[in-house]
Amino acid sequence: MHIPDGYLGPATCGFFYAVMLPIWAVASKIVKKTLKTKQVPMLAVGAAFSFVIMMFNVPIPGGTTGHAVGGVLVAILLGPWAACIAITVALVIQAFLFGDGGLTALGANCFNMAFVMPFAGYYIYKTLSYHAPFDSNRRVIAAGVAGYIGLNVAAFLTGIEFGLQPLLHHTASGQALYCPYGLKVAIPIMAGQHLLIFGWVEAIVTALVVKFLQRQDPALIA
């Protein structure tokens, strides 16, 4: 769901940069207060993990591909604000160095994957694991569910952003200027393929890593 350049019109691109700037500012302010020096290596690992897990494109045979993001996992480990920063770093490098996701769409991509996804996933995890012992299986399941929903919320938003473009920008003859597919196509496809396939990949990755970390040091996933 890395929206490339040319798919979102100037209004949408500008809007999401305008939304993300204060979010990044608040994120650095809060992380400044909450992140401990000993957590810095974990922030680096989390950003790197998110970067590399997004390289594992999962095919829908004969169709498209998609991938996990790791955004909920990083949020469980470091909190949603630190996750926002970690995933933003991964998305910025992907866009500039590898052309994965557009520069004009970077605000929107960060909103979907570095803001909404970690926050949605984090609070779902917190709710589902409420009062669960650190070493309980409920935490593993909560992490999987949070990963599944977190990725799907992000995919749904991406579908809306794509689908709004033909409404916002078209020629007199009705040809789209940017993404050519409207809401009726973009939302069902983005939501459908993540509900059916990619969400499960995110769920399994998130649950497995939480299970592993739980065995290493249960306090990590508090």
Place this chain on the structure above:
Amino acid sequence: MKITTKLWVGMAILIALSPLGLILPEHFKAGSAWGEWGADEVQALVGYVPKGLAKFASLWNAPIPDYAFKGWEEKGLPHLSFAYIISAIVGIAIVSMAAWLIGKMLAKKGD
């Protein structure tokens, strides 16, 4: 072994396995991610290239486009897999250093 050390070992395994993200889609004949087509693919899908898309699609020339070296596009899976692994290593190095630096600048001292 420290937990972060173990996680870096895991990262090395993921780097080695990363070409799966290239090979599996190829094997199962899966194309681009939805909404991430090049201009020619859009032309084939909807019969025209939207004007704004044509204008902005190649706004940025990434140094390692799509995790492949420039000019290697037709070289076949083994070469592309090699480029993919190098991309993973380079990307992880830069991402983790940038996140580490930001973390160092922000984190509170003392604990």
